[in-house]
Each structure stands twice: as structure tokens, then as C-alpha cells.
Amino acid sequence: MDTPLEPQTAVSTLVSRYFRALDERAFETGWTAAFFTEDAAVRAPVGAVRGREAIAAQAEEAVRRFDRTQHMSTDVLVTAAADGATADASWNALMTHLHPDGRIFTVGGRCRAALRRTAGGWRFGDLSITPVWTDGEPPHLPPRA
Template structure:
């Protein structure tokens, strides 16, 4: 594998992940094409591992009526073994609140909660291609109010 091919494959993985989140494409096994079974994540929703990490992603986007995740400046570094890599990218994450949230907040409530962030990941090459084994999401800035979280 060439470095250029690995960069392409990992960048495509990032795009597939963001598209799945925005499309709410959460059929059984949806995350198998993005994450290893033992993935560990650290996000604004919390820390999680394995299937719990996948559920955290589903819950996080479900707190909004719609989302749009945009990745840019994907940087990839494949390890000397060719079986591991790190990747990082900037992300713009636009979230549109549910109508119920806007009603609760009252007239003039901002329908948007926008986050500029950075993703830092570790990846492993699997028989099915590159998969994220570790993902840290860090918010750099936000505008608007976060969602109303009910227990």
C-alpha cells in the first residue's frame, strides 16, 4: 500500500463516518465499517468503549433534529508497520435543535448549536480496511446553546 492510497482510504473513512452520523444511518452493524470492536472514544458526551462508544455517537446526534459534520485538513501518518496509523482533522459540526427544545427556550431561541473542533484518532488496518480504534473529539469553540438533555 502506498502512503497516498492509505491517506485516501482514511479520508474516505472520515467522510463515511460523518455521512452516517448526519443521515442517522444506524442500521445494525453500521459502525463496523468505521470502528474496531474495541474502539475507545473521548467526546463531549463522555468516555466510552466498544458498543457503548457507538451508542454514544447515536445518542449525541439524536439530541438534535438534524446535524451536518464537515471535515477538513485530514492529516494521516501511517506507522512503520503499515498496520497502524494516526489521523487528525478539523471539524465544523452544525446542530439544529428539535422543535421541542426551541419551544422550551421560548421565542427567539437560536435554532443552531455550532461547534468547531478537532478529531484525533488512532487506526488499525483490518481485513475490511482501515478502522478507528481510538477517537478523541475536542471542541475548540461553540456558538449557540447545547441541547436540552433529559435523564
């Protein structure tokens, strides 16, 4: 099956850059604009949020529970719409987290995204992260309101 390489490459790069931003804690003001549409939604083990500000707050709080993280993605599959304005993507992820006391918590997961092509390039409009397996002790999450 022939698929356009440009959306595949661009979306794969977006996924890698997003995971790298989390690991490097590159959380400058407005950092999510490089990855998400303004009305984007994220569903992750730590909760569901909508909008760039909420996504930033959730991601920053989740990553800062750990001393270090390393997120790796593989097998990014992209299906672009015929008009080239939208795409769907899925990939596997291995997410390793180092607790402050040195214990490791690892998650193997699957990610799915709906993307839109914007003036700035491809952006996530909807992103879900679903754990398939875990090893180690997860962080203690605050009770939900």
C-alpha cells in the first residue's frame, strides 16, 4: 500500500519531539502550541483534559513526580485523509520513570492520535495513552475531586 511519506515523517517527528520535550522538561510558557491544537484533548492514565493550558498543567505535574523520565516511541503508523488536512496515527510507547528514591516504574503502552495540519505543521487534536502493562510501583496520585 502506497502512503504519502510526508505526513508519516512529519507526524513521527512530532511524536518524537513531544516525548523529548517531556523528558527534557522543556516547559517554557506556551510550549504545548508546538504539539497541540488549541482545542486538543488528552486522555492519559493521570486523567482527561482539554485545551493547551490544561494539557500543559497535567503533563508538567505528571512528569515532575519523578526525578527522570524516558519516553520512547516506535511503530508510528499514520493514515492521512485524502485532502491532507487531517490524519490518524498510532504507535507503541515505552515510558520509564525514575522515582526520587531510585525505584523504576515502567509502562508499555499504545498511543492513538487524531491530528490536524495547521499553518505551523501537524498538531495533535486528540491524544490518548493507554497502558498495556506496567512494572514497578506507579506514583501515588492525589485523590480526584
